[in-house]
């Protein structure tokens with residue numbers, strides 16, 4: 001019997017990803033010291049097999065391009081002849097064309113590909129979800145992922161009065177929390193199977209930090225509350241139906257450091273028995289780059305024009321997918337455009353209140369012999 005899972009159809013990034021979400025480059029830059037520390041702890045000179053690196057949830061690979069270059073340079077410094085494979089992974093609907101165009105420098109781009117800089121470097125891509133095993137048993141040296149694992153395997157339920165688990169309460173919140181715990185264990189157990197002994201993971205995942213901050217909720221208005229308020233007003237104006245509003249729920253959950261750490265706490269847990277230990281865990285806030293630019297140029301209309309597409313890039317597919325299939329495609333597009341247009345107007349009216357600072361957990365995980 002097949003154990004393959006299906007990913008919700010409506011979780012997809014829009015094309016031109018890294019340009020719209022340039023803040024993730026800063027998030028990845030902040031992970032570079034951890035990645036270098038992890039490589040330092042590994043025996044990267046063991047040249048009996050190729051060094052294998054995965055970038056899980058890579059989108060178009062633009063934001064991790066420089067980090068992958070640094071990993072390859074570091075491995076090659078100790079082992080100049082070692083073959084290296086880089087496996088980019090994402091969902092089946094990801095824009096792999098954009099990934100290969102960047103990697104092979106097909107178009108002009110401000111992101112410089114590393115591909116031509118190295119020999120014996122093999123770059124592959126996989127459309128398999130990180131909720132499945134991605135590479136053969138004990139073949140992975142280093143697994144990386146940034147800003148991807150907050151997407152749950154599937155939506156456990158709708159949230160009746162909000163669009164995101166950060167606004168859920170009671171049993172609805174508990175349902176999301178439980179699903180996220182199962183999903184986190186699934187991710188870890190697959191990685192445990194893939195990793196060679198001594199291998200490392202650096203996972204940079206959205207989180208809720210000790211002060212309760214999370215993406216779009218650091219200071220000023222809460223971005224997810226704003227999403228919710230805008231859809232609620234479209235509901236009260238009769239623009240969308242109650243059923244559509246309820247299914248706007250994003251299939252995401254932001255773990256706390258405690259929730260990320262829980263499977264490692266108990267030496268008898270499946271994750272511990274699989275040989276994984278948590279070596280490092282911290283949270284970091286990375287400033288919204290659009291907001292930082294606004295502080296320089298002071299033009300509210302430009303800020304709104306630049307900023308709202310970054311929210312749209314990752315939320316639109318869920319919101320569009322929640323609108324009834326009985327509507328014409330034109331009507332669905334119009335509603336989604338109206339929604340982001342209304343968000344843009346809010347930002348323009350009161351720019352000082354808006355920002356999407358990134359709040360991440362930076363985790364290093366090691367595999368020992370099991």
Ligand SMILES: C[S@@+](CC[C@H](N)C(=O)[O-])C[C@H]1O[C@@H](n2cnc3c(N)ncnc32)[C@H](O)[C@@H]1O
Pocket residue numbers: 007011012013024025028056057058059060063064089090091094128129130131145146147148149151153314
């Ligand atoms: C916000 S983007 C992050 C892209 C890149 N890692 C970065 O940091 O800029 C999230 C990516 O995760 C991918 N993703 C979501 N769920 C996934 C899954 N189950 N397996 C693989 N990729 C997934 C999305 O398709 C998307 O490309």
